[in-house]
Amino acid sequence: MTAAGLSAPRPGPAIAVEDVDKSFGPNQVLSSISLSVATHEVVCLIGASGSGKSTLLRCINLLEPIDAGRILLLGEDVSGPGVDANAVRRHVGIVFQSYNLFPHMTVLRNVTLAPMKALRMPRPQAEEAAADLLSRFGLADKRSEYPDRLSGGQQQRVAIVRALAMQPQVMLLDEVTSALDPELVAEVLDVIRELAGGGMTMLIATHEMGFAKDIASRVCFLEEGRIIEQAPPAELFTEPRDDRTRRFLRRIVDAGRL
């Protein structure tokens, strides 16, 4: 699937991050970071906690303003002034580590809220689309449940469906399995694999090295807000060039996570 993605002719990258800086107070979280993700490509971000993976994703979704640099989505500069952030976000789905479902709404309402309110989709149409997506991901019988009645894996799948209901061009996944019990991780990874198989462009921050190895066309190792090394997984995981990547991977191997 990755080969097909790379060989197809494209006008430009789906996501292009150019020399982006981001600080929280005195903490520089992203330092002149550049990254591009082609259409249909799946790129994984790995690195220790605090290396800037989540912040990068939040910046791309415009949840955090950037201090310097540019972010282009589908060839359009979205980091400049006067950009309608809401319009941009309708094309960029993001899924969070802690699911963040709306606890006072049923699963169905969680999924239909944004299409109805942001895209002005009529309710019957939104509900039909939501029902289709929910059954595609094995959640058909959960549509009337409230989030607190679901397992973490089910909640995270609902969160993914909720983002997909906006028919985004790009999906950003922020450590979506990190809050899950080990036995629930697989069902969520299966959903992501299916999305990748369907050609969804994805940028994934993850601690699941096995999964990254398997799904990514490219893996980027981040440390202190910089991309230290990026390469196809076969290369990065087996023969990392940079010492810092090697050290990180050794810690992962020692922890039994690869």
Added chain:
Amino acid sequence: MNENEPGDSSLAPSHGSAGLPFHSSDRPPGPLTGAMSPGAPMAGSFGTAGRGPRLLSGGGRRATAISTVSTLVVLAALVAIFLAAPGSSQVRHTFFDPHDMWQSFIGDPQKGYYSVGEAIWLNIRMFLAAEVLILLLALLIALIRQSTSAVLFPLRVLAMIYVDFFRGVPLLLVVYAIGFGLPALRLSFVSYQSYAVYGVIALTLSYSAYVSEVYRAGLSSVHQSQVAAARSLGLTQATALRYVILPQAIRNVVPPLLNDFISLQKDTALVGVLGAIEANQAAQIYGSTVFNYSSLTVAAILFLILTIPLARFTDRLIDLDRRRRLAGTVT
């Protein structure tokens, strides 16, 4: 996909709680678990058995017996002290005379006093009108204070001054200022309303300051990640507020809101100082006409009849809310 994994509903969607594998099947240890141990039968005489923070904890039949006896002993002691007091018969005649209580309740305009039972309706009407206005005005103030836009800065300052002012000035003074000040201005319409209307305005101004703070607490109790989730889907600030943030915020503050309204119910009595014939004023008129103050006892009983159901209802809501939260974390 499997739908019924082990450890199914034990995963609380608590915000950002690190996803380490040790919160799988145990109920989260909380301060609640000890005190709320299920099963212990409760003394029925308090009417709160099995609900809310219990008046009694643990025990069974023996505890019921002990609590009943101790209640009776305490009550008997209080009654004995009351009856044995040197001025007891005088007090009983002045404040608890059944004949005067009945007379003041039904009223007699020919003899120059109003019915306290009828006057309480004015309290109820003022309460209902003020409650609706307070809910709206307080929400507006809370939203202004919580706003972040630079354009709204002057409004934020005004809202802050408003809240500081009306929380600091005694309600009685606000009632006087509105009730005597507005008519004195002799503006058309504004200055020619009934005292009840001025009373409602004063109550609304004063209570909105408090209630806006309750709303504000509710708004900040909704986790920032909910805002991020809503905005990330492309919802505007207003839509996110209306459908995602406010419903959760209000649900979190229903008990304190109701608590403020219990207090509002009885503070309607302050409007009597303007001359509006509400229950307290009617009772005072009876007292100064007949020189018997059993009418005040009648007014007190009527206020209790109004506030106690709301108080019990609030307890019940708090309990339902607690159960709902526990249901989310315990199978």
